[in-house]
Amino acid sequence: MVYFRSEAQKANFVKLEEEILGQWDREKTFERSVARREGCEKFVFVEGPPTANGLPHPGHILTRVMKDLVLRYKTMRGFYVERKAGWDTHGLPVEIEVEKELGTNSKREIEEYGIEKFNRKCRESVFRYEKEWVNATKRVGFWIDMDSPYITFDNGYIESVWWSLKEIWKKGLLYKGHKVVPYCPRCETTLSSHEVAQGYEDVEDPSIYVKFKLKQEKESVFMLAWTTTPWTLFGNIALAVHPEHTYAKVKVKPEGGEEEILILAEARLDALEDEYEIIERLRGKELEGKEYEQLFDVPVEGKSHTVINADFVTLEEGTGVVHIAPAFGEDDYGVCREKGLGFSQPVNSEGRFTNDVPLLEGIFVKDADKLIIEMMKQRGVLYKEGRYLHSYPFCWRCGSPLLYYARESWFIAMKSLRDNLIANNEKINWYPSHLKYGRFGNFIENIEDWALSRERFWGTPLNIWICTGCGKGYCVGSIKELKDKAKNFVPSDLDLHRPYIDEVVLKCDECGGEMRRVKDVIDCWYDSGTAPFAQWHYPYENEEFRQNFPADFITEAIDQTRGWFYSLLAVSTAIFDAPPYLSVLSMGHILDEKGVKMSKSKGNVVDINVIFNNEGADALRWYFFTTGPPSDDIRFSEHAILEKQKKFLNTLWNSYFFFVTYATIDEFDPKKKEIVIEKRSAMDRWIISRLNTLTKDVVYAIERFEIHIAARKVEDFVIDDLSNWYIRRSRRRFWIVEENFDKDCAYLTLYEVLVSLCKLLAPFVPFITEHIYQNIVRTNSEDELGSVHLCDYPSPEESLIDAELEDSMDMVSRLVEAGRRARSDAGIKIRQPLKEVAVVCSKGKREKVASLAGMLKDELNVKEVKFEESLEDITAKAVAETLAEERKFKKVEVDDVSLFLDVTLDKSLIEEGLVRDLVRRIQGMRKDLDLDYTAKIGIMYEGDEEVKEAINKLSDYICEETLAVSIEEGMPISESRGEGFYEKKWKIGKKEVYLGIEKNSNFYI
């Protein structure tokens, strides 16, 4: 009886994967794999929700397969691993996409279009590519529950978000502030500091030195200040100097200009272009209160244009005199308030000059640099100009340069939670670990309050109502509360979004007046930060959420460090004062082949379906896992994926193919054989030992998220140990026709290794392992589980690890390698047999090598391995040298073992070498004809006398090796041969040899 289905020699991975997907679907393998572990210890994962308003690109696929690997692995290790998909659906990214479609370019245009219609468009757009996302997710083998995902725009989700904001409100951490905040003039909204942190780019700005003329001086005396944002000069209110620093009054005479006096910090005199003469030194303190002339005529409310003292002035760059514009800088705003100075805001919410600056009215501030510099030249207030390369923040969504603006916003007081953030971060394991105190740690050390509100349309509405009568605020925490407090009727299915929620008026408890909702929505990063509980609609459902908290594991790309990784920690710290996850793996980015980050805007995104259809998901996954540490960026290359397929998947397939081919011929039944490991050959015990060592290493590495180390170890095992050594060296054992104990050992060993390897590899390459498992386990066993993914992950069996044997084998394989080098140095091909090799080594080593001497003999293709006895009083090395000289052997050394390879060839050795060359050609020709492993052939040949003699002497050997039934001399006329006859002329060394083979045939001339 045949126990296995035979296979094609060449795998069609894409087809195979599609079949497996169908099977998983039919048999609900994913659902069963989760359900099987119900009641077991939980391993909690939270899916970082993607937005489906764009196509998934390779970077998304990378994080998805990494998640999949860890979750499959944990499931196989016996954990109960629920996996709920999620969709991020709110916020600026969505609005901007819809705006592009509608062609709107300002909030006013959206309002004209209608908020209701606009938000409907947003809602539709977020699932535009859902199908593509679902397909790609399934196709790559990411097992996650996409039938009941959490969606951030669902009323239930919003209700949980509201609950959490009310908790924060109750703690007094949610407040309204008038602050200078980063602001996008295109999106016309405030951004949070973690959003700003994502969008820095190096840009060149003007670097200008501006002269402010002091009043009440006899001569022309100027304060010299420096700025890279000329447009802010229109909001200038003061100049700040450090009270303790020394300032110099210098006389300069610019080329072609009038002599004038400038004041700047002594330490910054380098900034001057011309020769100067110091005429006086002053402390910053002494300059305080001096008044200066306003640069441009702009209306100002309150006291202004005076020199003030401020501790934040530094001497690192500029002139030590800082131009202060409270409308555009956080420090500026603070110091002006402190000193009771006035305020000027000549720029509107779109970042354009107002009619306070008639000459520039309507111009976007960043476009006005040249005009402003020209105006300054005309007024004689520009000392010098240049360019300045610095890092400047841009809107992470629309790419506009951000401006710092004094605005009213709602904030979460994260600064006051700084110590809690730090303490909770302590409890988190970061991979790679340097992020913990580096990129992430530094960020929370210097945390700013969270600017939460967005003056936008499509988002979770900020759940705060303010009384129009007494000004009291109220935070609504649930739909029920909303209905209870509303003055107007609120239907149960009210869409909680704008504009509907804006209609709901509450009754003020304090004065009985009307409370109206503030118009803002909230930062969508807050939405996703609530995912651990909002996905369960906690606390209004799923009380047991606390068992799923904190998560054991999350992973996303490195750009989430200040994105989702932070928003999760911030929300969780504010509400539960606990870390939201215990381990976080930060992944690298996908770059294109030139090393540029893949992005839609750069047009260098690879269509992932091309890879699915050409190389398949396993090849892609294996490529991702082996390329480097998960935290490294990957230069994506289809060619490299194809290489992975050839190198690894094909080798795995060939090993499996070898097994099923012979097991089918021999009708091998793994159930009927049971041979204890101790009774098997050293080769068998060795591969089993290696497998267990590998298992140990793989588990160790995955637990530390060193996925590349785990994967590379398996790759080395499959290619070097299993295929190149074990199977290649054991081939002949499978070729024995009759019943044979050693053959059984070989079958059983290879079978066991393949089954274990499938389980070990299942989380990495889930398709090919499932395919192999289905054939070699499922088809012949009734009590199996139906899928490799339902199995337990292999545990290393220490008792089967034979370190000494692995050591000896390692020694032998290194000797083989060295011996082969010696052969090639002597110009002798590996197929040419040699007479002998002598080994000289210490007694301890000798035993090791001797136990595997047969292997050495085969691999080095020598007739005999001799162990030379060394004399008691001479070191092995001395003997070695003597031997080398006297007997003229080729000598190689590995550690302290020496090999002496006899490289002299006699006639019979040469004949043998020739015949082996011929055998190799014939086997190649069998392959060309695509003959079955068992097909018999007939051989014809023609060559010189030496060839003839050699063939005659060794014809039995040739027949045995090539499954030939006849060898005949003579050159046939090709045309007279039948179908399937194949002939070829060969050059072997200097000899010309003709060979012809034919399947199952008797030759005639």
Ligand SMILES: [Zn+2]
């Ligand atoms: Zn923007």
Ligand SMILES: [Zn+2]
């Ligand atoms: Zn009131």
